[in-house]
Every structure is written in structure tokens, then in C-alpha cells.
Amino acid sequence: MKPTIKDVARHANVSIATVSRILNQTSVGYSKKTEKLVMQAIEELGYRPNAVARGLINNKTQTIGVLFPDVSGMLTSELLYGVEEVTHRLGHSVIFCNTSSSGEKTLDYLQLLSEKRVEGIIFGSSFLTDAYYEAIAAMNVPAVLVSTKSQKHQLPYVKVDDKDAAYAATAHLIKKGHRRIAMLSGNPADIVAGKPRIDGFKEALLDFGLARIDEEPLVFAGNGFSYEDGRDLFTRLIKAESDVTAVFAASDEMAIGAMSTAYQMNIRVPDELSIIGYDNLKISEMAIPPLTTVEQPLRAMGRKAAELLFEGMETGATGKSIIMPHRIIERQSVKQLV
């Protein structure tokens, strides 16, 4: 078995109280001499304090729970990276929960995290259902949303303003001289990342006087934001419209899907068709041609979410939300029209 504080005390001929004081660096309460003695005993025994026991008495586990729908997604993993960074810096650890977008698994995890007495929750990238919210609220620890938000439930979030970002992407296309622009979007029923981006797209068209009175804006909507969705939607777009000169894809993966399909159709990007993405994932710079896109500062968002959470853990107050800045990353998939 692992040595306990008792073993150390015995070994150093002092009481466990003294060992504890030294362990916790409570400055006063022991002499330099006994300190050395105890440290030596610790060394010899290879003693490591038991965080579980500590957690019990202090009622603090120095652990937070982090839930994401899919780690293997490049967006999620960047967020996680940021979260872990500050969590570790602040001396806490993260229990990682991959929910696989399953309601059951999410609830299951929330329960688990409650029992493990995590001190905070970061919930990322998916819709916060009532059941999730109830479960989180019941835990009575701070929580923050990242890359998502909830209209209904009052939880602080950190994300980019999707509508603004989509507006910026569309405006970029317009400023480059494009007039006939289509959008490849996620699900319009998706209140978090679907509709707002569509709204931003439409609003830009309107503001720049590109919305025709006689027709709906060209948005091709799918269910998700995947590469496959991009392919499908792009195929539909090409079948339906022939005079489009630029497309705004609601995610980088969709944009890559569109580019891939365009390539197979012998449509040259950006010469014949311009494409702008959304996210600025690593793949966007790896694309051929490198993808112009609107950046979400994912790692920074992860970091900020963690910082917000720790703030809440200290003050007890439920913090404010944070809108992170988006930014157009100009690469080579958008052509300047004369």
C-alpha cells in the first residue's frame, strides 16, 4: 500500500498534525529542523498526499468537468486544448466527457460529475436542453457554455457572434465584387449555429442592396456542418444555380466539401467560383487552394471559458458572457472581381 501521513509521522517521530502543517506550508507551526526531518521521511517513503482524503475534508476536488459532443472534431479539440491549458495552470484537473451528442450519455455524465463533486462544469458546442440544465443547476456549481448559448437558461457563455461573423464573411465576398452569392448552411432550426449565420448572410445581402425583391436569398440548408453536408449542398447548388460567383459555407468542413466537389466538377476555385469558410480550422490552410475563412479564436475561447468558470468558482457569482472577436483570414479561395 501507499504510505499515508501516519507513516510519515511515525517515520519522522512527529505527529500527523505537524506533517500536515509542513505539507500545507502553513508557514508557522514548526521549526526548520522538524521540517527537514519530515521532508526527509516523505522522500524516503515516496509519500504523496492523498487528494481524495483532502477532497473529503476540504470539500474541494480541484477538478472540473468538461463536456463536448465529439473530441475527434477539430473544432472541439481546439476548445478542449484551451480549456485544459488554463485549468492546469490553475492547479485543477479536467474530467473529460465525450457525450457523442447523446442525451442519455450527457445526463449520465452530469450525474457522474455530480457524484465526483467537480467544482465546475464547462459545456461545449451543443444545445443545452432543459434536462441538461436541470441537472447542472442541481449540482449547484458554476457552469459555463462555450461555443454555444442558451436563450432559455441563464448560463454564461463564451462564443463568437454567429450572425455578425456570417455577416462579415458575406460582406467580404461583396467587397470583393461578388453580387450573386449563395450560402451553404446548417440546419435553420438550429438556433445556435444554424439560423444566426443564415440571418447574418441575409442581412449583409440586404445592407449592400443585393437582395432581390423577387426572390429568396440563395441558402442551401442541410442538417449539419460536415464535409459530407458541404458536398451534398454544393451539388444541389450547382444543379439549381448557374450564375453564382461566390459561396459562403457555414463551416470550414463544408467549404472543403464544396471545394472538393467543385474540383471534381471541373469548377476552378477561385477562378470560376469563390468560396469562403467559417471557423478557421487547421485544415483551412491545408486546403488547395488555402481557404479564406472567418476565424473563431477557438483556443482563446476555451481559455476564456475556463477563466470565466474559475472566476465563478471563486466569487460564487455567475459571471457575464463573453463575445469573442471574429476575424476574416484572407487566403486564396476568394477572387477579386473586376
Place this chain on the structure above:
Amino acid sequence: MKPTIKDVARHANVSIATVSRILNQTSVGYSKKTEKLVMQAIEELGYRPNAVARGLINNKTQTIGVLFPDVSGMLTSELLYGVEEVTHRLGHSVIFCNTSSSGEKTLDYLQLLSEKRVEGIIFGSSFLTDAYYEAIAAMNVPAVLVSTKSQKHQLPYVKVDDKDAAYAATAHLIKKGHRRIAMLSGNPADIVAGKPRIDGFKEALLDFGLARIDEEPLVFAGNGFSYEDGRDLFTRLIKAESDVTAVFAASDEMAIGAMSTAYQMNIRVPDELSIIGYDNLKISEMAIPPLTTVEQPLRAMGRKAAELLFEGMETGATGKSIIMPHRIIERQSVKQLV
């Protein structure tokens, strides 16, 4: 404060011992009637057992530690996905540790995991230094390596055979009619993923009678396996050799880097030059053209590693290692030469 077992006991007019029995479903020791009573109290109070207290008395935390150098890497995140999958299925949780390839942070984490009394360790994708090994050994819990191995230290691992896989990739190129083949490799000093792949490449050349007596095989070695490395190495390759018809890149990212650079140099893939990658990351199917590559079953590897670990945690025996199968995924970046 959260209700404790005491509160439940009081609320139900029974002893905490009885509550505990019911909580743990120790079948016998209580009547149907009191069970209902207790369950009702639990419900009313919203009681959740405290896993910390449980962990203390049972000396079991139901959590494992998982260390990876970089979650945001697509390879790592797939492994993590697999690990989490079975860990959760088996009722445990994972404390996720992103080491950022820093020795200090790794050691720091190992210490932390030791204090948090995790029941097992999964160490992924990086070189196991002596210091890491010592730290792990000192924890006295099972550990398994994934996507890496150690010659020096005796820890079970799960990975594909890099040499065999590299051999297969090279052989594929040869079977497609290529004779003049170059390799873009990682660091030859990297005993885990660098040298073995180079060896596999060379051996295939030899076996198929393609190694010229008067010259070294064409391997262009860098330091890592990144997109940038791929670009740099490919540039060097093109400057040095003009008659190569195919290249084997030691990672998909490198392959994409090479393809990107080739595109800019106006070298057409696969018409003028064939490229095969290694890993089968998601990006490989998104590439233009879709990348032929040798697959590592990453999620399955993650799963297997976790299974192995849990086996070790139950039996106490340090398990065997597992070589996972690799497989050529044929897509469109390799041309059949006549």
C-alpha cells in the same frame, strides 16, 4: 450544502448503515418496505452519493489518467475518443492531461494523477523517458502505452507495426508500377515513429529489387510529421531529384503538405507524381485528390488500450502488448503506371 447519507437516514428514520446497504444494492440486509422509504427520501432530498468519500474508504476512484502530447492533433483526438468510449462504458472517468510535449508538464501531471489516486494510466503518442517511467512505476498502478512503445521499459503497448506499415505503403507504390520512389520521413533519431518507418521503406525497396547498389535510398528526413515538415521536405525533394514518380510521406499531414506544395509548383498529383500517406486521418479523404494512405485504426487502438488497462486493473497482471492491423486505403493520389 449537498445532502449527505446522514440526511437521508434521518429523513427516512433509519440508520446510515441501512441507507448504505440500499445504495449499494447489497441485496440482503433490508426489507422492501424500508427500501422504498429510503429511496423516497433520496428522491426528495436530491441526494447523490459522494464519490470522494466512497473513494476514500474503498480506495478506488474509478478514474484513470490519460496523457497525450497534443489534443488538438487529429491523431491524438481519435485515440482519445476510443479511450473515452470504453472507459465510460466501464463506469470510469478519465482525467485528461495535455502534456504539450513538455517534460515538465508531463511529470507534473504524473504527480497529480498519483495524488488523485487514479487507478490506471494511458500514455500516448510520445517517447517514454526514464523519468516518466519512474514516475509511473512509483504510482504502482497499471499503465499502457498507445501509439508508442518503449524498448527500455517494460510497459504493454498498443500500436501498429510501423515498419510493416511503411513497408506496405512502399510496396503498394511498387505494385502500382513505380520504380523511383522517395520518402518524406520524420526524425531518424525517433526510435518509435521515425526510424521504423524508414526501415520499412528501405526494406521494401530492397525486397523488390529497387535499391541501387550505388546510392542511398531517397529519404528526406525532417524533425516532425507536420504539414510544414511535409512542405519543406517536399521542396527539398523536388530541388534534388527530378525523376521520382512517387513519394511515401510518413504522415497524412506531411502528405497533404507535399500535395499542397506540388500544386503550387504545378506538379499534378497523381498524374505527374503519386503520393501515399500514413495514418488515414479524416483530412486524407478531404484532400484534393483524396489521399491514398495506410490506415492506423486509431479509435480501435484507443479502445484496445483502455481494455488492456482495465484488464490489468482487474487482474493486477501487466498484460501483453497488441499490434493492431494496418491497411492500405486506396483513394486517388496514386497512379497506376503502365
Place this chain on the structure above:
DNA sequence: TTGAAAGCGATACCAT
């Protein structure tokens, strides 16, 4: 079937 009590490994208060 049920309860009292010891103990898991720490912390912190109260004495000395």
C-alpha cells in the same frame, strides 16, 4: 432486518 461504531487519510481547532 437493523444499528452502533471503527476506520479510510487527511485538516484544523484546541491544548499544552
Place this chain on the structure above:
DNA sequence: ATGGTATCGCTTTCAA
């Protein structure tokens, strides 16, 4: 400066 001890929330003998 140091030690004794109650306590954290739970599990598990041992008695009743």
C-alpha cells in the same frame, strides 16, 4: 513549536 482529536461522508464488521 507540537500533539491530541473531532471531523469530512461513506463502507463494513459486529452485535442485537
